[in-house]
Amino acid sequence: MAELKGWKDIPIGGLVVEPGSAKKYQTGTWRVLRPVFQSENCINCMFCWLYCPDQSIVVELVDGKPKMKGFDYYSCKGCGLCANVCPKNIDPKTKQPAADEKKAIIMKPETDFVEE
Amino acid sequence: MPLKQAITGAEAVAYAMKQINPDVVAAYPITPQTPVVEYFAKYVADGVVDTEMIPVESEHSAMSAVVGAAASGARAFTATASVGLALMHEVVFIAASLRLPIVMAVANRALSGPINIHCDHSDAMAERDSGWIQLWAENAQEAYDFTVMAYKIAEHKDVRLPVMVNFDGFIISHGVEVVETLDDELVKNFVGKQEKIYPLLDTSNPVTYGSIDMYDYYFEHKRQQIEAMKHVPRVFKEIAEEFAKISGRKYDLVDGYMLDDAEYVMVALGSTAGTIKHTINELRKEGKKVGLLKPWMFRPFSKEEYQRLLTGRKAVVVLDRSASFGAEAPLYQSVKSAIYEVASKPQMGSYVYGLGGRDITPHHIRQAFEDAFNGNLIVDEERYLGLRE
Numbered sequence: 244m245a246e247l248k249g250w251k252d253i254p255i256g257g258l259v260v261e262p263g264s265a266k267k268y269q270t271g272t273w274r275v276l277r278p279v280f281q282s283e284n285c286i287n288c289m290f291c292w293l294y295c296p297d298q299s300i301v302v303e304l305v306d307g308k309p310k311m312k313g314f315d316y317y318s319c320k321g322c323g324l325c326a327n328v329c330p331k332n333i334d335p336k337t338k339q340p341a342a343d344e345k346k347a348i349i350m351k352p353e354t355d356f357v358e359e
Numbered sequence: 360m361p362l363k364q365a366i367t368g369a370e371a372v373a374y375a376m377k378q379i380n381p382d383v384v385a386a387y388p389i390t391p392q393t394p395v396v397e398y399f400a401k402y403v404a405d406g407v408v409d410t411e412m413i414p415v416e417s418e419h420s421a422m423s424a425v426v427g428a429a430a431s432g433a434r435a436f437t438a439t440a441s442v443g444l445a446l447m448h449e450v451v452f453i454a455a456s457l458r459l460p461i462v463m464a465v466a467n468r469a470l471s472g473p474i475n476i477h478c479d480h481s482d483a484m485a486e487r488d489s490g491w492i493q494l495w496a497e498n499a500q501e502a503y504d505f506t507v508m509a510y511k512i513a514e515h516k517d518v519r520l521p522v523m524v525n526f527d528g529f530i531i532s533h534g535v536e537v538v539e540t541l542d543d544e545l546v547k548n549f550v551g552k553q554e555k556i557y558p559l560l561d562t563s564n565p566v567t568y569g570s571i572d573m574y575d576y577y578f579e580h581k582r583q584q585i586e587a588m589k590h591v592p593r594v595f596k597e598i599a600e601e602f603a604k605i606s607g608r609k610y611d612l613v614d615g616y617m618l619d620d621a622e623y624v625m626v627a628l629g630s631t632a633g634t635i636k637h638t639i640n641e642l643r644k645e646g647k648k649v650g651l652l653k654p655w656m657f658r659p660f661s662k663e664e665y666q667r668l669l670t671g672r673k674a675v676v677v678l679d680r681s682a683s684f685g686a687e688a689p690l691y692q693s694v695k696s697a698i699y700e701v702a703s704k705p706q707m708g709s710y711v712y713g714l715g716g717r718d719i720t721p722h723h724i725r726q727a728f729e730d731a732f733n734g735n736l737i738v739d740e741e742r743y744l745g746l747r748e
Contacts, residue, residue, distance in 0.1 A: 247576075250582040250583050250586070253583075254557070255458045255519060255587075256457045256557075256568070256583075257456065257457070257570065257577075257580045258557055259566060259567035259570050260557060260566045260567075
């Protein structure tokens with residue numbers, strides 16, 4: 244998280260005077276549910292990358308092809324759109340949600356990750 | 360050479376704006392403000408100003424247009440009254456919180472309902488916590504002078520807040536008085552060029568205006584507004600000093616009349632101060648030590664001035680031209696709380712008068728003073744002047 248500044252150290256009027264500064268704004272703290280990537284089930288269809296409203300899907304090019312690498316939790320708000328559009332999250336036979344171990348993205352409560 | 364003109368308060372304000380030659384004026388007609396913009400529109404039509412005049416479909420749009428103009432770095436002006444100001448309400452706060460040095464003339468008029476077009480102060484009082492600087496004129500001369508001074512206050516780097524120039528609807532806006540106007544060049548040089556801060560049109564230094572501000576920074580931005588208001592009394596005094604040099608007219612945070620030895624002090628805003636001065640002259644002839652304290656500036660409310668000027672008086676009578684339903688009237692509330700801890704507390708009385716343009720006469724003012732002379736003031740009792748029981 245970018246360190247929060249005092250009232251004497253910020254531009255007046257709520258003005259944003261640095262272009263692209265939203266990148267520094269940690270929206271990851273808003274997250275209630277965390278998307279967890281299970282790479283062994285991923286088919287790299289890029290649906291999650293396409294739908295993510297916050298550009299929080301980390302993608303790398305391998306041999307000229309995009310590979311899903313996981314999430315940028317600094318910006319991810321945990322909206323769950325990625326899990327919703329992921330084709331691996333539906334069982335092709337029953338058309339019902341697949342079992343967790345078959346999914347490529349599962350949503351877990353943030354509280355599961357709280358460090359003691 | 361200063362020019363003496365027989366003009367209305369509305370024309371005086373428009374004349375000052377002609378001399379300032381603002382970049383943008385956006386306004387919507389409403390009684391009794393309309394002549395301000397009518398006079399100004401004529402200057403635009405005659406080509407004596409370079410102003411971009413935007414006729415808008417409502418006051419909400421008028422204030423929105425001047426907010427956009429001011430953010431882009433333009434000098435922007437609007438004028439309104441009463442329910443027009445109420446319709447602006449949302450954007451009035453935005454103008455102040457975006458720290459835009461807008462100037463707005465308000466011909467004070469009662470708020471509806473029942474609908475009424477005449478003078479009282481309920482319109483401006485509804486905006487007193489909006490973050491605007493409020494100046495209050497007693498007559499057309501003061502309305503002219505405050506308009507000339509307004510941009511310098513608003514644009515000052517330690518301030519950067521919008522200024523509302525209040526003048527009583529009809530009484531000042533439509534009453535013809537002799538107004539001494541300054542030379543165009545003198546006004547132009549006095550107002551000077553605006554030092555632009557973060558103009559939107561500076562595309563090589565792009566900035567964002569009006570982005571969402573959450574619980575992590577909103578409070579800090581409000582604190583900055585509170586701080587800016589603290590600078591206003593000092594800045595106003597400096598600018599008033601400068602203005603006195605070119606006009607010979609000296610302004611301050613408050614105007615005192617026969618105040619030095621006064622035992623009984625009346626406090627009132629706007630044109631009624633003239634009637635009070637007249638009544639004071641009469642009462643002085645009868646040997647009564649009476650005086651007037653008229654706020655020229657109501658926001659920010661400079662408590663120190665009231666503490667310094669009111670401690671030790673026998674009584675302070677506050678006249679309000681607006682009511683705060685279920686609470687004390689706004690001016691009374693402010694004065695009373697300002698002198699809460701003065702060394703020698705005066706007796707205090709609250710009088711509401713003139714709602715919806717009801718006349719106030721020397722007889723009413725004398726009546727309030729006499730209550731004070733007779734020790735008949737009750738600090739928690741609100742009384743009414745000119746009201747039928």
